[in-house]
Amino acid sequence: MAMSSITAVARLVHLTPSISSNPKPFLSPKPLFTLFSLKSSSYSPIISSSSSLNSSSSSSSAAAPNSSIRMSYDKQLAAAKKAASLAATLCQNVQKGLLQSDVQSKSDKSPVTVADYGSQVLVSFVLQKELPDQAFSLVAEEDSGDLRKEESQETLQRITKLVNDTIANDGSYKVSPLSEGDVLTIIDSGMSEGGPNGQHWVLDPIDGTKGFLRGDQYAIALGLLDEGKVVLGVLACPNLPLESIASGNQSALNKASAGCLFSAQLSCGTYMESLEGSPPVKVHVSNTENPEEASFFESYEAAHSSHSLSGSIAKKLGVKAPPVRIDSQAKYGALSRGDGAIYLRFPNKGYREKIWDHAAGYIVVAEAGGVASDAAGEPLDFSKGRYLDLDTGIIVTNRKLMPALLKAVQDSLKEEVLPSL
Numbered sequence: 566m567a568m569s570s571i572t573a574v575a576r577l578v579h580l581t582p583s584i585s586s587n588p589k590p591f592l593s594p595k596p597l598f599t600l601f602s603l604k605s606s607s608y609s610p611i612i613s614s615s616s617s618l619n620s621s622s623s624s625s626s627a628a629a630p631n632s633s634i635r636m637s638y639d640k641q642l643a644a645a646k647k648a649a650s651l652a653a654t655l656c657q658n659v660q661k662g663l664l665q666s667d668v669q670s671k672s673d674k675s676p677v678t679v680a681d682y683g684s685q686v687l688v689s690f691v692l693q694k695e696l697p698d699q700a701f702s703l704v705a706e707e708d709s710g711d712l713r714k715e716e717s718q719e720t721l722q723r724i725t726k727l728v729n730d731t732i733a734n735d736g737s738y739k740v741s742p743l744s745e746g747d748v749l750t751i752i753d754s755g756m757s758e759g760g761p762n763g764q765h766w767v768l769d770p771i772d773g774t775k776g777f778l779r780g781d782q783y784a785i786a787l788g789l790l791d792e793g794k795v796v797l798g799v800l801a802c803p804n805l806p807l808e809s810i811a812s813g814n815q816s817a818l819n820k821a822s823a824g825c826l827f828s829a830q831l832s833c834g835t836y837m838e839s840l841e842g843s844p845p846v847k848v849h850v851s852n853t854e855n856p857e858e859a860s861f862f863e864s865y866e867a868a869h870s871s872h873s874l875s876g877s878i879a880k881k882l883g884v885k886a887p888p889v890r891i892d893s894q895a896k897y898g899a900l901s902r903g904d905g906a907i908y909l910r911f912p913n914k915g916y917r918e919k920i921w922d923h924a925a926g927y928i929v930v931a932e933a934g935g936v937a938s939d940a941a942g943e944p945l946d947f948s949k950g951r952y953l954d955l956d957t958g959i960i961v962t963n964r965k966l967m968p969a970l971l972k973a974v975q976d977s978l979k980e981e982v983l984p985s986l
């Protein structure tokens with residue numbers, strides 16, 4: 566990250582006449598939502614206290630940066646949950662009344678909306694407010710380049726208003742409203758390169774922007790890297806129901822939903838709660854060993870992942886159920902609670918995966934007992950900067966199914982060549 570922008574954001578956040586004096590730890594209190602009606606056997610209720618989050622035994626697979634000493638990331642996890650929840654509120658409000666003028670096209674032709682930018686501002690703002698004593702480095706998807714153009718003035722005004730309204734309605738931060746310049750500066754606080762040293766937040770402010778535009782699934786995905794390893798992750802999935810969306814139960818996707826918040830910390834397991842506030846429940850991946858019982862997730866967008874390749878892998882493996890196609894890292898969340906057992910992702914050859922598209926989802930699944938690798942069976946390496954450096958595709962499943970899945974993937978890849986970009 567350019568030092569100037571770190572300094573500017575630090576100045577902005579620390580010198581704003583404000584004080585986060587409100588002791589309220591999370592967003593405005595809402596009625597507690599009980600999870601006793603959850604159907605999946607992989608959900609188990611836990612006591613909702615931060616100490617319970619730390620003391621629970623874990624099915625972790627990710628290696629700790631210093632494996633002999635377990636670092637605690639409790640404060641960072643609490644800040645990440647608050648940041649993602651506040652960003653989800655903004656996204657939900659925008660999705661209710663999305664205007665055509667809210668959507669722009671980036672230079673790679675992918676869509677970006679006022680909510681992507683607003684979410685990035687809120688997450689960066691909240692993390693810096695909640696963790697004022699910690700060095701701040703953020704690797705995030707969006708930058709302010711397009712918003713600085715003359716024709717984007719109105720869009721920038723709308724983002725600024727959305728952010729200020731969300732902060733004011735939440736009430737946790739007594740700050741004077743952010744200016745448009747502040748908003749641009751905070752967006753550019755996400756330009757860190759990440760890498761193998763130190764701590765870096767990794768943010769996709771809206772993962773699944775195409776799903777967001779369709780009114781389907783999307784996620785605010787926030788992870789933390791420490792010495793190149795993902796050590797915590799939060800996935801806010803505002804349109805994901807608390808009940809299972811397993812193949813055959815996809816009607817659940819069409820019901821109005823409170824939305825889910827998944828959170829995971831290294832060696833502490835993965836938890837799910839309602840975005841409206843509910844006691845977290847510990848979740849586990851499916852433990853099926855039988856591919857005939859396993860169903861799989863893949864992208865809704867065929868341009869993001871070859872549906873024909875995953876179809877042939879599933880057939881080779883003996884999977885019977887049709888694929889569940891949904892957008893975003895909500896797939897990792899659904900997998901972590903056992904709604905399906907496999908996630909397959911095969912972009913066109915030449916496509917470079919970004920770390921913010923996988924970091925939070927990766928630890929949410931790993932801490933729930935799952936495992937993710939590339940098609941060569943290598944674990945995902947988040948220490949190489951903004952991109953993941955991997956061999957053809959990403960596959961995610963439980964430990965028992967991984968060997969057979971890997972074989973089916975490698976056999977299918979020999980038969981089918983992915984198109985080049």
Ligand SMILES: Nc1ncnc2c1ncn2[C@@H]1O[C@H](COP(=O)(O)O)[C@@H](OP(=O)(O)O)[C@H]1O
Nearest residue numbers: 771772773774775864866868869892893912916
């Ligand atoms: N051609 C392509 N192949 C693979 N992934 C792509 C892609 N174009 C965009 N994406 C990524 O796919 C993500 C959405 O994943 P999914 O298909 O699982 O919903 C997008 O995230 P954003 O929506 O944050 O831009 C984007 O990073």
Ligand SMILES: [Mg+2]
Nearest residue numbers: 675676706774
């Ligand atoms: Mg995008």
Ligand SMILES: [Mg+2]
Nearest residue numbers: 769772773922
């Ligand atoms: Mg994304």
Ligand SMILES: [Mg+2]
Nearest residue numbers: 706769771772
């Ligand atoms: Mg995005």
